[in-house]
Amino acid sequence: xxxxxxxxxxxxxxxxxxxxxxxxxxxxxxxxxxxxxxxxxxxxxxxxxxxxxxxxxxxxxxxxxxxxxxxxxxxxxxxxxxxxxxxxxxxxxxxxxxxxxxxxxxxxxxxxxxxxxxxxxxxxxxxxxxxxxxxxxxxxxxxxxxxxxxxxxxxxxxxxxxxxxxxxxxxxxxxxxxxxxxxxxxxxxxxxxxxxxxxxxxxxxxxxxxxxxxxxxxxxxxxxxxxxxxxxxxxxxxxxxxxxxxxxxxxxxxxxxxxxxxxxxxxxxxxxxxxxxxxxxxxxxxxxxxxxxxxxxxxxxxxxxxxxxxxxxxxxxxxxxxxxxxxxxxxxxxxxxxxxxxxxxxxxxxxxxxxxxxxxxxxxxxxxxxxxxxxxxxxxxxxxxxxxxxxxxxxxxxxxxxxxxxxxxxxxxxxxxxxxxxxxxxxxxxxxxxxxxxxxxxxxxxxxxxxxxxxxxxxxxxxxxxxx
Numbered sequence: 001x002x003x004x005x006x007x008x009x010x011x012x013x014x015x016x017x018x019x020x021x022x023x024x025x026x027x028x029x030x031x032x033x034x035x036x037x038x039x040x041x042x043x044x045x046x047x048x049x050x051x052x053x054x055x056x057x058x059x060x061x062x063x064x065x066x067x068x069x070x071x072x073x074x075x076x077x078x079x080x081x082x083x084x085x086x087x088x089x090x091x092x093x094x095x096x097x098x099x100x101x102x103x104x105x106x107x108x109x110x111x112x113x114x115x116x117x118x119x120x121x122x123x124x125x126x127x128x129x130x131x132x133x134x135x136x137x138x139x140x141x142x143x144x145x146x147x148x149x150x151x152x153x154x155x156x157x158x159x160x161x162x163x164x165x166x167x168x169x170x171x172x173x174x175x176x177x178x179x180x181x182x183x184x185x186x187x188x189x190x191x192x193x194x195x196x197x198x199x200x201x202x203x204x205x206x207x208x209x210x211x212x213x214x215x216x217x218x219x220x221x222x223x224x225x226x227x228x229x230x231x232x233x234x235x236x237x238x239x240x241x242x243x244x245x246x247x248x249x250x251x252x253x254x255x256x257x258x259x260x261x262x263x264x265x266x267x268x269x270x271x272x273x274x275x276x277x278x279x280x281x282x283x284x285x286x287x288x289x290x291x292x293x294x295x296x297x298x299x300x301x302x303x304x305x306x307x308x309x310x311x312x313x314x315x316x317x318x319x320x321x322x323x324x325x326x327x328x329x330x331x332x333x334x335x336x337x338x339x340x341x342x343x344x345x346x347x348x349x350x351x352x353x354x355x356x357x358x359x360x361x362x363x364x365x366x367x368x369x370x371x372x373x374x375x376x377x378x379x380x381x382x383x384x385x386x387x388x389x390x391x392x393x394x395x396x397x398x399x400x401x402x403x404x405x406x407x408x409x410x411x412x413x414x415x416x417x418x419x420x421x422x423x424x425x426x427x428x429x430x431x432x433x434x435x436x437x438x439x440x441x442x443x444x445x446x447x448x449x450x451x452x453x454x455x456x457x458x459x460x461x462x463x464x465x466x467x468x
Contacts, residue, residue: 236440
């Protein structure tokens with residue numbers, strides 16, 4: 001339902017109009033792609049992951065690598081299709097580009113033009129309509145119907161990452177399939193900044209696809225006045241929150257992730273999953289997991305960044321603490337003076353608060369006994385509870401939110417599940433919102449986190465992780 005695209009008359013691209021012949025192009029391209037998948041599976045195509053090169057072979061489409069093209073293209077050889085692709089792209093981008101070019105063969109006039117993906121210009125201003133339909137078909141090829149997760153599961157960024165890992169696809173391919181199969185009202189949209197005048201430049205919708213249960217529509221070029229999209233400042237960074245209603249859109253709850261930017265652009269594109277704001281998770285504080293940098297906490301108002309330090313050293317020398325020292329040297333110097341002022345300051349259970357400006361504070365919690373190699377974990381859970389209770393008092397008095405990496409699980413050697421229980425006991429149940437940050441691509445299974453129940457993403461480069 002997105003983009004008000006159900007009627008063919010609202011599609012202006014001649015290839016799309018010729019293909020649809022008066023029917024709904026979205027429904028038709030999905031049905032045609034499913035027919036291709038069904039026949040290919042009967043011919044021995046297997047997955048996941050489903051190999052688009054094998055699909056091309058089954059369809060009798062020759063494939064040739066070429067390093068002198070941006071991404072991939074389909075060309076006519078003796079009136080038959082041949083696909084050329086750049087093998088130097090990230091693996092997932094190669095897979096998606098291959099599937100996308102196979103999708104072009106579904107259109108009756110594919111032979112009339114050689115279409116290059118990844119170029120900076122298009123023959124027609126409405127070529128995006130054709131590219132969108134090919135993207136939808138490509139997602140059908142890479143994540144075939146009948147091989148999906150439960151359609152009743154609420155759509156989230158974590159579900160997208162699970163699909164991406166399982167099927168070895170781009171984030172956009174996973175998002176298309178989620179929208180196509182989800183029985184939950186939602187819209188998947190991709191937005192970008194039209195101009196790069198600065199961080200305050202608003203995002204606008206490039207395209208959107210609704211789930212079958214969604215009564216909502218989002219028009220192309222709809223302007224996002226809020227800040228959720230703009231929080232995804234790097235590839236793989238995630239953000240969650242409600243965009244306020246504007247002239248273009250109603251109030252919607254969004255879960256977003258940064259994608260590689262368009263060629264020649266600096267700021268990333270952003271993929272978002274939208275639901276009516278009334279259907280978002282309870283407004284009561286909860287433990288929120290995001291991908292990003294805990295030293296760049298999301299949101300507004302006073303934000304407390306928390307870290308664990310040990311009871312023997314006056315300096316921050318490893319892991320997250322080292323990053324904090326490099327970013328905020330004045331806060332480290334202040335801590336060093338405090339730690340040297342008296343032995344009681346570094347006692348287990350104590351905290352030190354350093355103001356960072358811009359409504360930020362860094363809270364150092366003394367909850368690790370000593371440092372260096374140890375046969376036993378150095379974390380002290382009782383001390384961590386005392387620290388978190390002191391953090392709660394500050395957050396309650398100052399109406400602050402709490403932000404952290406996965407504290408206690410690095411050099412301290414703690415159990416993340418138990419740390420989460422303490423966070424819940426000391427902060428969440430006391431109505432203090434807490435956000436935990438992981439770096440994009442981090443293996444959730446090693447220390448627990450947002451993907452534990454869904455599976456662990458495969459290792460790869462940051463761009464592969466979020467490649468769209």
